Amino acid sequence: MTMLLTVLGIAMFAVGLLFSIAWHELGHLSTAKLFGIRVPQYMVGFGPTLWSRKKGETEYGIKAVPLGGYIRMIGMFPPGADGRVEARSTSPWRGMIEDARTAAYEELEPGDEKRLFYTRRPWKRVIVMFAGPFMNLVLAVAIFLGVSMTFGFATQTTEVAGVQQCVIAQSADRDTCAAADPVSPARAAGLRTGDTITAFNGEPVKDWAALSDRIRDTIGPATITVERGGREIVLNATLRENMVAKKDADGEVVPGEYIPAGYLGFAAKTEILPLSFGASVDRMGGMLENGVESIIALPTKVPDLWNAAFADAERKDDSPVGVVGAARISGEVMTLDAPAQNLFAMFLMLLAGFNLSLFLFNMLPLLPLDGGHIAGALWESVRRRIARLFRRPDPGPFDVAKLMPVAYVVAGIFICFTLLVLVADIVNPVKIT
Known part of the structure; x- marks a missing residue:
């Protein structure tokens, strides 16, 4: 079953990849035709052609290697200074230039003079x-x-998923309490799993980011309003300073960096929310x-x-x-x-x-x-x-x-x-x- 699901995921990505490539080339194709540029080919993939069909002046097709795609437009590069487009030099570097110029004029037909890309x-x-x-x-x-x-995405909420038993620096390489560790402010205040924090120091909080910032900025006494069993309860806590994870300007945690800040001591519940x-x-x-x-x-x-x-x-x-x-x-x-x-x-x-x-x-x-x-x-x-x-x-x-x-x-x-x-x-x- 695992193998079948793996193959399904790979196949879904392959389809999504082909669609993304075709969608990309459709942007080039539609605008080129809008501006009157002749497009002989619209291809998804590289290598041997698996399927193609000509509609109007453009050949549409799928090639064997789904690692890209292309449209071919007439006259991508202007002619040389002498007005010629065919290769005419033995210099390797000059030959590259002239080969590219010649390729840009393949399948040039009468009337295409005014339908060239470079014009x-x-x-x-x-x-x-x-x-x-x-x-x-x-x-x-x-x-x-x-x-x-x-x-939606996994989002931390103001609901309490768990209460820390003691104060341990987040930079510490342990997660169990020692005898000398003080009781966490959240536990001392009576915060419980399942509580939803609705206000901090009397001011409403609607999301975890705002609550987290308020906690970090507070050291000392604070009031915490929670919803518990359909009732609002006000808890009194004394926040302590602790080493906590540093946040960047976007509010994201910076791995491996810690700063001193206010600490309450609980884990926020994570839910998938739109x-x-x-x-x-x-x-x-x-x-x-x-x-x-x-x-x-x-x-x-x-x-x-x-x-x-x-x-x-x-x-x-x-x-x-x-x-x-x-x-x-x-x-x-x-x-x-x-x-x-x-x-x-x-x-x-x-x-x-x-x-x-x-x-x-x-x-x-x-x-x-x-x-x-x-x-x-x-x-x-x-x-x-x-x-x-x-x-x-x-x-x-x-x-x-x-x-x-x-x-x-x-x-x-x-x-x-x-x-x-x-x-x-x-x-x-x-x-x-």
């Missing part, structure tokens, strides 16, 4: 190239908000911020990935994962002992995170990524504006093909990184259990 104004090219990653962002946001506002639209947007913003930080930190992850793949080192929880690793996690999710709706929500969040990563990664201003073409179109717009400002001749389209040698280097680095992640995902995968 469109820069802002239209930006829209065409941005539309793909933007579709992934839209999908990520839609999934995230849907899960957040209908199913979030409001505003709270969901805030949480999505935090997810986006973490994604940007993760992309920036990718180069620093290489040593840990190498050690995890080839030196039998521990694979860290924040280690980058590829398609294989994400599929394994999806399979593992389906084997967890939890209600089906919980598992489905976890799978959807995994798919949302994958689409968010696709958006951020493709927006890097490097060829051959979409962000590289966007940067090229923006630079063309800037230099044309400068030329007009100083009454100079129009410099013409920016020849992105000249950056193809750099694009090959970047692609080589990406391929090496992808292979390293693949090996790590196979021999030392990230696990959620």
Whole structure:
């Protein structure tokens, strides 16, 4: 049964991956057609073609390797200075440029002269190239908000799940009371499991974050209003200073860091609760911020990935994962002992995170990524504006093909990184259990 559930999770992720790729390329396709650019091909996957059908002027198909996709637009790069597009140099670097330029004019037909990608104004090219990653962002946001506002997330509440018997510093490497440990303020005040704290020092509290901050800011006498058995009871407590976990600006616990603060001594109950639209947007913003930080930190992850793949080192929880690793996690999710709706929500969040990563990664201003073409179109717009400002001749389209040698280097680095992640995902995968 476990194997069947694992295969089901992997299959679900494969379907979600294919849909995400097709959705990305649909953004490019729809905007390219909107601006009159001819698109001979729309393909999901790479390698041999498994299925294809031509509709109108575009061939739609699915290829064997579901690790990406593409649309082929006519005239991605402008012709050379002499107006020719065929290769004509023995220089390896120049050959790369000319090969890319020639490929951009494959299947050129009569009438296509006005339907070339490079002939469109820069802002239209930006829209065409941005539309793909933007579709992934839209999908990520839609999934995230849907899960957040209908199913919800594990959230600490103001209900008491347990009362600490004594005061033990959270930085201490023990969880049992010693004879010299003082009684916890919560126990001394008579707080009980099942109580719901409704007010602190006479002021109402609606969520755990606000209550936690109030407790941390208080050392000494305090009143705690609780709901118990349908009645409100006011308890008197004397909070003590203790070493507690540090929180960051977003209210999240900073692992391994502790500060002195007020201490009451109880555990808050955790429930899965839907979030409001505003709270969901805030949480999505935090997810986006973490994604940007993760992309920036990718180069620093290489040593840990190498050690995890080839030196039998521990694979860290924040280690980058590829398609294989994400599929394994999806399979593992389906084997967890939890209600089906919980598992489905976890799978959807995994798919949302994958689409968010696709958006951020493709927006890097490097060829051959979409962000590289966007940067090229923006630079063309800037230099044309400068030329007009100083009454100079129009410099013409920016020849992105000249950056193809750099694009090959970047692609080589990406391929090496992808292979390293693949090996790590196979021999030392990230696990959620």
